[in-house]
Structure formats: C-alpha cells, structure tokens
Amino acid sequence: MIRDRDYRRKQARTGLTYLMLIIFLIGALLPFAGIFLTAFKSSSELAQGPFALPETWQFDNFQKAWDGARFGTYFRSSVIVVVPVVVIATILSTMSGYAFGMIRFWGDNLLLLLIVLGLMVPSEAVIIPLWKLMGTLGLRNTYWALILPQVGLSFAFGTFWMRAHFKSMPTELVDAAVVDGCNAWNVLWRVLFPLSRPALLSLIVLLFMWTWNEFFLVLVMVTGDLRTLPVGLALLRGRYAADVPVMAAAATIVSLPVIVMYFIFQRHFIRGMVSGALKE
Amino acid sequence: MKTRFFSSRLDNPPYIHPYQAYLFILPGLIIYAVFVLWPILNTARYSLYDWTGFSDPVYIGLDNYAELWNDDDFWLALQHNAFFVIFYSILPIMLGLFLTALMTRRTLRGMTLFRTGLFIPQVMSPVVVGIIWRWLFAYDGPINELLLALGLDGWVRPWLGDFTWARYAVGGVGVWVQYGLCMVLFIAGAQSINTDLYDAAAVAGANAWQEFRHVTLPGLRQQILVAFVLTFIAALRVFDLVFVLTRGGGPGKETIVTSLLIYREAFQYNRAGYGAAMALVLTVIIVTVSALVMRLQASEEDAQ
Structure with missing residues (x-):
C-alpha cells in the first residue's frame, strides 16, 4: 500500500x-x-497566425531574398570568408597547440599567456586600430580585412584547445613513431593529426559557427557586396525590410548552414563550448 | 651555454630540438600579433589622443577619460550593461540550475533531445535571434496577438518601442539565449558529482530541495563560476542583438549599451580617440572581473 x-x-x-x-x-x-x-507564406496568409501552416509551400520569398535583397551575394561573401578562416586557423592552431602541448621550451608559459589574452578581450578592444591598420595596408573593404583578424582571434582559441588535446595524448604513440625515424614535423602530421579527429572536428565546427556569425568586424570593415550574411540581414532596408515573409526567408538563409552543422555535429558543438569553457 | 640550456634543462624527447617549438608557433603568432595584440596596445595609445580616425593624432593626455567621466550617455550605457547582467547571467544561471535539478538523479529518456533543443539559441547568430524577436514583439506581432486572445488587452503594447518595457524585452531575449548554455554546463558538472553523496542524502531522508541545496549546488560551484564569467562577458559586450532589436539603443536612449556607443563615437561621429578610451575602459572591466572570478575558481580548486 x-x-x-x-x-x-x-x-x-x-x-x-x-x-x-x-x-x-x-x-x-x-x-x-x-x-x-x-518564410514559406504569402503576405496575405500572415493574418492567419504565425504558426498556421502555409497553404502551399512556396519558395517565392527565398527567391526574392536571394536575388532581390542580395542574400545570394552575401552568402557568397560568407563562404569566401569562412572557408579560409577555418582552414588556416585550424592548421596554424594544430601546429602551435602541438608545440605548447608536447614540447618544452623557454618562455612557453609567457607566450601561452599572451595568446590566451586573446580569448578574453572583446573585439571592441581591437576594432579601432584594426580599422586604421587595414586602411594603411590598403586592405579596408577587401575580404582580407575580415579573414586576417579572424584567423588571429581563432588562433587564440585554437591553440588553447589543441594544446589541451595534445597534452592528454599518450606519449607512447610518439615514441613508437620516433623509433620508425620520424622527425617532429612528421610526428605531428602523420601520427598525431590522424588520431586527433574528435578534437579537430570540435574546433572546426566552433570556428565555423563563430566566423559565420561574426558581426562587429564585418560591419566596420566592409560595405556593399562584401558584407556577410548577418550584416546583410541587420542592415536590410527598403521595400524588403517591411516584407515579413521575405525577412523570414532571409533569416532562414542566414541560419540554415549553422543549424544543419549543429544537428549533424551537436555533440561536438556542446562538448567544445562546455569543455572549452571549463578549461579556461 | 646555449646547448646546455636547450638540451639538459628541458627534458624533451631526443628527436625534438626546443627551437622547433618556435617554428611551429611562429606562423600563427605573427598573424595573432599583428591583427590582435598590436591593435590592443594601440587602443590604449589612441585613447590618449584627439583623433578623428583620419586626422593626425594629437596627444591630449587623459582628456578623453576626463570627458568620459562626465559623459552621461556613457554612464547610462554602463548602467544598462549592468542591468543586462541580471538577464544574461543571474536569471539564466538560476533557470539552468532549476532545469539541472529536474534532470539529475532521474533517468529520463530523450535527455539528448532536450539538451540539443535547449542549446539551439546559443549557436544562432544574434542577428537572426534579433530579427525573430523583433517580429514576435512587433505591435501586430504574435505576442500581442496572444495577449489579445487571452483577453489581456491592457498589456498590448509596442514592446521594443515602449520606454518602460523595452529594456525588459531586450533582457528577456538575453535570458532566452543564455539559459541553455548554463544548463548544459551544469548538467555536465552534475554528472561528475560523486553518487555516494546522493545515496547518503537519501539515507538521511533528504527531500528534493535539501538534496539540491546540500549536494548538487555545492558540487556545481566551479560550473557556476564559469557560467557567470561567460555570460557576464556576453552582457558587457552585447552589440548585435541590441543593434537589431531596438535599432541601436531606442526608444530614446533606453537600451543604449557601451559597445553601441563605441561604434557610434568611433565610426559615425569620427571620434576614434574617444571611442578608444571607451573601448579600453570596457576591456579593463571585462578582463578584471574575468580574472578575479577565475582566481576564485583556481583557489577553490587548490583548496579541494
């Protein structure tokens, strides 16, 4: 009972x-x-409430956002910026993470501290001199003005992340490779790199998300067609800005790549953001 | 001297020469130094200059800071940032703890589903989040429609344009964005709490609240500190969300925040030196508070 x-x-x-x-x-x-x-509704259907299903699933709004509101162009800019940032930052951070995690050298703690500083400072702290620097280099309003600083900022997190990963790897692996006559460079790329897939995947999805969503830097550095998707969406003006279904389609275009990535790699997203934060 | 310094003091495996470490770090470090470190130092330098961004900088000592001290907008913006700390940090942490308490010590199906779903606002671009909530909060938008449907006609208002409610509306979006992160951090932490403690609590006849108060909460101290640092930084840096939600600080100055002021001064009013002074103050606040909390965390780790 x-x-x-x-x-x-x-x-x-x-x-x-x-x-x-x-x-x-x-x-x-x-x-x-x-x-x-x-995003799939016509303007006249809006009155039926936000969660009513569209009468016919139409792609007109996407068409308008992509061509009329130039989101196709912004999408192109986003890809042109994100791909090199993620690739370059991943390679450079793997190398430095290896050095910090597996090699002991003079000044290692000081250098690491200098790099970890980049994890804490907000982009507001760099944006004004960066704008000036890009002007001096003649790179303002080019993709380089977006790629180079984001490689730099990603390098800070990437180094930190890969260092923790390499530190946790068993040294026996390396010893075995050395017996086979590998040098440091080959140990990294032929032995350790292939074994680092989970850590690398987490790093890649996080860098992808951060770079894809970056706003402040893009807003300041470039104008017109060079704008990436988030800035294009935030600055959308004119007749499409008042057109709720087109705005909705544009917001869907901006977020879809990240959502797809997130659903495929959600474990890596969460693990990266949680354990990355805890190690800080 | 040099060989001894490199070979005997540092116990590297024989195939590695320590100088190789520098070669591995150098390519990334150069980019980092030029595009991150050097600009930070220059922000500090420019804050001492009268400079439009185009003119030749004129050294004026601490004049920018003196002006900042008397700048009502700056104090107002800082107040709003402090106000958003409640919505970005405190409330999400409490909500995250509540959800964690629900989920721990119970085998629930579909945990992954909940975790994945509740975390989504974290990975979305703040601009998209802003666009969505601007639509939800619109005068003829879903939230007001819902209020009408519930017969709460008196509550219908243009939320983001209302002088009293705009801050709360923006803050509410902050809660919605941040609590998922806090929850996921806490769940990860709760999994590493020794289960013996829960068994002991059960033997002692603890109820759910006592169990939470005396076992879960103390076990999550580290995670709570980390969650606080992350969300606190987010509250002080908030830019894109406000930029979109209230079109940059409206109505009037009701939702103006520091980073919006920095943007406005440096890139719209051509007062780059003054903007740099603001940016430096913001950076110092962020770094100081983060360092203090991290210190607290480290000293606790030592104590354990």
Missing part, C-alpha cells in the same frame, strides 16, 4: 519533470518554427 503510493508519487514527479522540460523545449524552438513557417 505504502509502496504503491511511493511509486505513484515518483511517477507523478517524473511526469511533471517531462512537462516542464517540454514547455522549455517548446519555448526554445517555437520562435524558430514561427520564422521558418512564415
């Missing part, structure tokens, strides 16, 4: 927990669902 009551109480509590979690889950997802559904 008592047992039965205990059991029921436990059941009720579990049920309540699920209810709470589902409410929060809906709260997190509903806004996205609303904007996504709106």
Whole structure:
C-alpha cells in the first residue's frame, strides 16, 4: 500500500519533470518554427497566425531574398570568408597547440599567456586600430580585412584547445613513431593529426559557427557586396525590410548552414563550448 | 651555454630540438600579433589622443577619460550593461540550475533531445535571434496577438518601442539565449558529482530541495563560476542583438549599451580617440572581473 503510493508519487514527479522540460523545449524552438513557417507564406496568409501552416509551400520569398535583397551575394561573401578562416586557423592552431602541448621550451608559459589574452578581450578592444591598420595596408573593404583578424582571434582559441588535446595524448604513440625515424614535423602530421579527429572536428565546427556569425568586424570593415550574411540581414532596408515573409526567408538563409552543422555535429558543438569553457 | 640550456634543462624527447617549438608557433603568432595584440596596445595609445580616425593624432593626455567621466550617455550605457547582467547571467544561471535539478538523479529518456533543443539559441547568430524577436514583439506581432486572445488587452503594447518595457524585452531575449548554455554546463558538472553523496542524502531522508541545496549546488560551484564569467562577458559586450532589436539603443536612449556607443563615437561621429578610451575602459572591466572570478575558481580548486 505504502509502496504503491511511493511509486505513484515518483511517477507523478517524473511526469511533471517531462512537462516542464517540454514547455522549455517548446519555448526554445517555437520562435524558430514561427520564422521558418512564415518564410514559406504569402503576405496575405500572415493574418492567419504565425504558426498556421502555409497553404502551399512556396519558395517565392527565398527567391526574392536571394536575388532581390542580395542574400545570394552575401552568402557568397560568407563562404569566401569562412572557408579560409577555418582552414588556416585550424592548421596554424594544430601546429602551435602541438608545440605548447608536447614540447618544452623557454618562455612557453609567457607566450601561452599572451595568446590566451586573446580569448578574453572583446573585439571592441581591437576594432579601432584594426580599422586604421587595414586602411594603411590598403586592405579596408577587401575580404582580407575580415579573414586576417579572424584567423588571429581563432588562433587564440585554437591553440588553447589543441594544446589541451595534445597534452592528454599518450606519449607512447610518439615514441613508437620516433623509433620508425620520424622527425617532429612528421610526428605531428602523420601520427598525431590522424588520431586527433574528435578534437579537430570540435574546433572546426566552433570556428565555423563563430566566423559565420561574426558581426562587429564585418560591419566596420566592409560595405556593399562584401558584407556577410548577418550584416546583410541587420542592415536590410527598403521595400524588403517591411516584407515579413521575405525577412523570414532571409533569416532562414542566414541560419540554415549553422543549424544543419549543429544537428549533424551537436555533440561536438556542446562538448567544445562546455569543455572549452571549463578549461579556461 | 646555449646547448646546455636547450638540451639538459628541458627534458624533451631526443628527436625534438626546443627551437622547433618556435617554428611551429611562429606562423600563427605573427598573424595573432599583428591583427590582435598590436591593435590592443594601440587602443590604449589612441585613447590618449584627439583623433578623428583620419586626422593626425594629437596627444591630449587623459582628456578623453576626463570627458568620459562626465559623459552621461556613457554612464547610462554602463548602467544598462549592468542591468543586462541580471538577464544574461543571474536569471539564466538560476533557470539552468532549476532545469539541472529536474534532470539529475532521474533517468529520463530523450535527455539528448532536450539538451540539443535547449542549446539551439546559443549557436544562432544574434542577428537572426534579433530579427525573430523583433517580429514576435512587433505591435501586430504574435505576442500581442496572444495577449489579445487571452483577453489581456491592457498589456498590448509596442514592446521594443515602449520606454518602460523595452529594456525588459531586450533582457528577456538575453535570458532566452543564455539559459541553455548554463544548463548544459551544469548538467555536465552534475554528472561528475560523486553518487555516494546522493545515496547518503537519501539515507538521511533528504527531500528534493535539501538534496539540491546540500549536494548538487555545492558540487556545481566551479560550473557556476564559469557560467557567470561567460555570460557576464556576453552582457558587457552585447552589440548585435541590441543593434537589431531596438535599432541601436531606442526608444530614446533606453537600451543604449557601451559597445553601441563605441561604434557610434568611433565610426559615425569620427571620434576614434574617444571611442578608444571607451573601448579600453570596457576591456579593463571585462578582463578584471574575468580574472578575479577565475582566481576564485583556481583557489577553490587548490583548496579541494
């Protein structure tokens, strides 16, 4: 009798927990669902409420956003910036992470501290001299003005991340390779690199997300067609800005690549952001 | 001297010469130094100059800082940043703790689903988040429609254009963005709490609240500190979200924040020197608070 009551109480509590979690889950997802559904509607359908399904799933709004509101151009800019930043920063941080994690040398702590500083400073701290520097170099309003600083900032996190990873690797692996006659360069790229897939994947998805979403730097450094998607969306003016379904389609275009990445690699996203933060 | 210095003091495996470490670091370090470190130092330098960004800088000592001290907008912006700390840090941490308490010590199906879903606002561009919430908060938008449907006609208002409510609306979006991160941090932390402690609590007849208060909460101290640092930095740096939500600080100056002022001074009013002074103050606040909390964390780790 008592047992039965205990059991029921436990059941009720579990049920309540699920209810709470589902409410929060809906709260997190509903806004996205609303904007996504709106992107497929015509303006006249808006009156039927934000979460009514579109009568016909039409791509007109995407067409308008892509061509008319120039989001195709901004998409191109985003890709042109993100790909080199992620590739270059990953390679450079793998190299320096290896040096900090596996080699002991004079000044290692001081150098590391200098690099970790880059994790803490906000972009506001660099933006004004950076703008001046890019002017001097003649790079203002080019993709370089976006790529180079973001490689620099990504290098700070990447070094930190890969250092922690290489530190945790067993040295026996290296010893075996050395017996086979490898030098430091080959040990890194032929032995350690292939074994570092999970850490590298986490690093790549995080750098992708950060670079894709970067706003301040892009806003300041470039204008017109060189703008990346978030800035293009924030500065959207004129007739499309008042057109809610086109705005919704544009917001979907901006967020879709990150969402797709997130659903494929969600473990890596979460692991990277959580353990990256805890190690800081 | 040099060979001894390199070979005997540092116990590297024989195939590595320590100088190689510098070669591995150098390419990235050059880019980092030129495009991150050097600009930081120059921000400090420019803050002592009267400089439009185009003119020749004129050294004026601490005049920019003196002006900053008497700048009402700057103090107002800092106040708003402090106000957003409540919504970016304190409330998300409390909400995250609440959700963690629900999820720990219970085997729930679909944990991954909840975690993945609740974390989504974290990975989205703040611009997209801003666009979505501007639409939700619009005068003829879904939130007001819902209020009408519930018969709460008196509450219908242009949320982001309302002088009293705009700050709370922007803050509310901050909560929505940040609590997922806090929760995920805490769940990861809770998994490493020794289960014996929970068993002991159960034997002692602790109820859910007591269990949370005496086992879960103390076990999560580290994670709470980390969550605070991350969200605190986010609250002080907030830029793109406000830029989109209230079109840069409106209505009036109700949601103006420091980074918006920096942008305005340096790149719209051509007062780069003054903007640099603001940027330096903001940076010093961020770095100081982060360092202090991290110190606290480190000293606790030692104590354990």
